[in-house]
Amino acid sequence: xxxxxxxxxxxxxxxxxxxxxxxxxxELSQVKVVGKGYDGKDGVHLYKQxxxxxxxxxxxxxxxxxFYALENIKKINPNALVVMITADLSTxxxxxxxxxxxxxxxxxxxxxxxxxxxxxxxxxxxxxx
Amino acid sequence: MQKxxxxxxxxxxxxxxxxxxKLKKKSHNITNYSQIYANTEKITNQIPHLQKRPxxxxxxxxxxxxxxxxxxxxxxITTDTGIFVEEQDSLTSKYVTExxxxxxxxxxxxxxxxxxxxxTVNIVNSELLDDDKILIIKNAITxxxxxxxxDSLVHKGPKGTSSTYYLGxxxxxxxxxxxxxxxxxxxxxxxxxxxxxxxxxxxxxxSKLKDTDGYSGFTKxxxxxxxxxxxxxxxxxxxxxxxSQLSTIILHEMGHAMGLAHSTAPEDLMYPVIETDFPxxxxxxxxxxxxxxxxxxxxQVVCEK
Numbered sequence: 001x002x003x004x005x006x007x008x009x010x011x012x013x014x015x016x017x018x019x020x021x022x023x024x025x026x027e028l029s030q031v032k033v034v035g036k037g038y039d040g041k042d043g044v045h046l047y048k049q050x051x052x053x054x055x056x057x058x059x060x061x062x063x064x065x066x067f068y069a070l071e072n073i074k075k076i077n078p079n080a081l082v083v084m085i086t087a088d089l090s091t092x093x094x095x096x097x098x099x100x101x102x103x104x105x106x107x108x109x110x111x112x113x114x115x116x117x118x119x120x121x122x123x124x125x126x127x128x129x
Numbered sequence: 130m131q132k133x134x135x136x137x138x139x140x141x142x143x144x145x146x147x148x149x150x151k152l153k154k155k156s157h158n159i160t161n162y163s164q165i166y167a168n169t170e171k172i173t174n175q176i177p178h179l180q181k182r183p184x185x186x187x188x189x190x191x192x193x194x195x196x197x198x199x200x201x202x203x204x205x206i207t208t209d210t211g212i213f214v215e216e217q218d219s220l221t222s223k224y225v226t227e228x229x230x231x232x233x234x235x236x237x238x239x240x241x242x243x244x245x246x247x248x249t250v251n252i253v254n255s256e257l258l259d260d261d262k263i264l265i266i267k268n269a270i271t272x273x274x275x276x277x278x279x280d281s282l283v284h285k286g287p288k289g290t291s292s293t294y295y296l297g298x299x300x301x302x303x304x305x306x307x308x309x310x311x312x313x314x315x316x317x318x319x320x321x322x323x324x325x326x327x328x329x330x331x332x333x334x335x336s337k338l339k340d341t342d343g344y345s346g347f348t349k350x351x352x353x354x355x356x357x358x359x360x361x362x363x364x365x366x367x368x369x370x371x372x373s374q375l376s377t378i379i380l381h382e383m384g385h386a387m388g389l390a391h392s393t394a395p396e397d398l399m400y401p402v403i404e405t406d407f408p409x410x411x412x413x414x415x416x417x418x419x420x421x422x423x424x425x426x427x428x429q430v431v432c433e434k
Binding site for chain 1: 133134136137139140142143144145147151152164356363391399401402
């Protein structure tokens with residue numbers, strides 16, 4: 001019931017510890033973390049370079065934020081699977097992310113099981129494409 | 130930004146607890162994550178104080194946390210003494226995850242059979258179970274039986290409205306074939322055999338082994354393009370499954386074998402973790418099958434009811 005081990009993902013967040021701990025958790029869940037970045041510019045650069053199956057992208061980051069990265073990743077690949085992670089519960093942000101075709105929005109602090117379910121669900125899309 | 134710092138710390142605590150739990154499962158020799166857990170708990174306890182302090186002090190404290198966490202992680206991984214913290218109930222949720230698409234079932238791959246022909250289902254290692262349990266497996270595949278369930282019980286409608294659910298795939302697939310004209314014929318005949326040689330289209334391998342990731346069932350399909358050529362279902366730890374668990378797992382895995390992917394609705398048979406009290410084949414599952422065999426292989430079926 002899982003195809004997780006076939007996935008390559010990147011994790012982008014301005015908080016170094018969050019990136020490290022989330023990456024560690026993903027690796028233990030059999031998901032391969034091929035890149036880590038700390039702002040939106042890193043995210044776009046890593047996407048271009050590594051073409052990961054899924055991008056986990058923080059929204060609020062200084063200088064180059066998640067909106068910047070999402071917009072530019074979608075320019076590279078309109079079908080890119082980008083899971084936006086944020087503590088911003090505002091409707092405005094939600095609508096903006098929906099309009100920018102974010103694959104999913106996850107609110108911090110997120111439930112581990114829900115993240116796994118999103119990964120498993122997206123893994124089926126990766127197999128299909 | 131300040132709010133996110135607090136949420137980041139809470140997030141790290143949740144992740145570390147999950148890592149701790151996973152490592153505990155993997156090896157009883159890797160310990161001492163309690164150190165990290167205690168540290169993050171201490172950090173979380175400091176959050177109210179932190180929120181009241183001036184920004185400069187916050188930055189200094191956070192810098193300390195940032196510098197100390199990698200060292201603590203390294204310490205926990207490289208030592209084998211200490212006591213594990215009790216496993217936290219991280220799955221009970223006060224957290225929110227939102228899927229933008231609502232409740233859906235993805236369709237995936239399909240069988241391309243000659244109209245009217247049957248798929249052969251081979252139950253391998255049937256001697257592991259008694260006749261009653263083998264009959265339960267067979268019924269989950271061949272039954273035509275239906276039940277009516279009040280929609281309010283599965284959060285699909287108001288009290289007093291109800292939906293029909295199938296207890297076996299043959300009945301539901303015949304219903305799908307009758308209701309929907311499809312581009313490819315929907316398989317709805319199954320020949321069940323019990324052989325060790327691995328012949329047949331769908332192999333159900335009964336295993337005494339436990340899956341290390343805790344899965345009860347695993348379905349793997351060999352495909353050519355989008356067509357399924359052969360499907361192999363493994364049912365783990367089969368001796369310790371109750372009759373209802375066995376029936377549910379067979380229904381779920383056979384859903385995959387027919388081409389369905391997972392559902393996003395927790396009440397649905399095809400949800401990745403079976404949580405529903407009514408794990409039967411729903412009208413939504415039938416619609417998804419119809420869409421799949423109509424060539425909508427990239428499609429999603431939204432469960433409106």
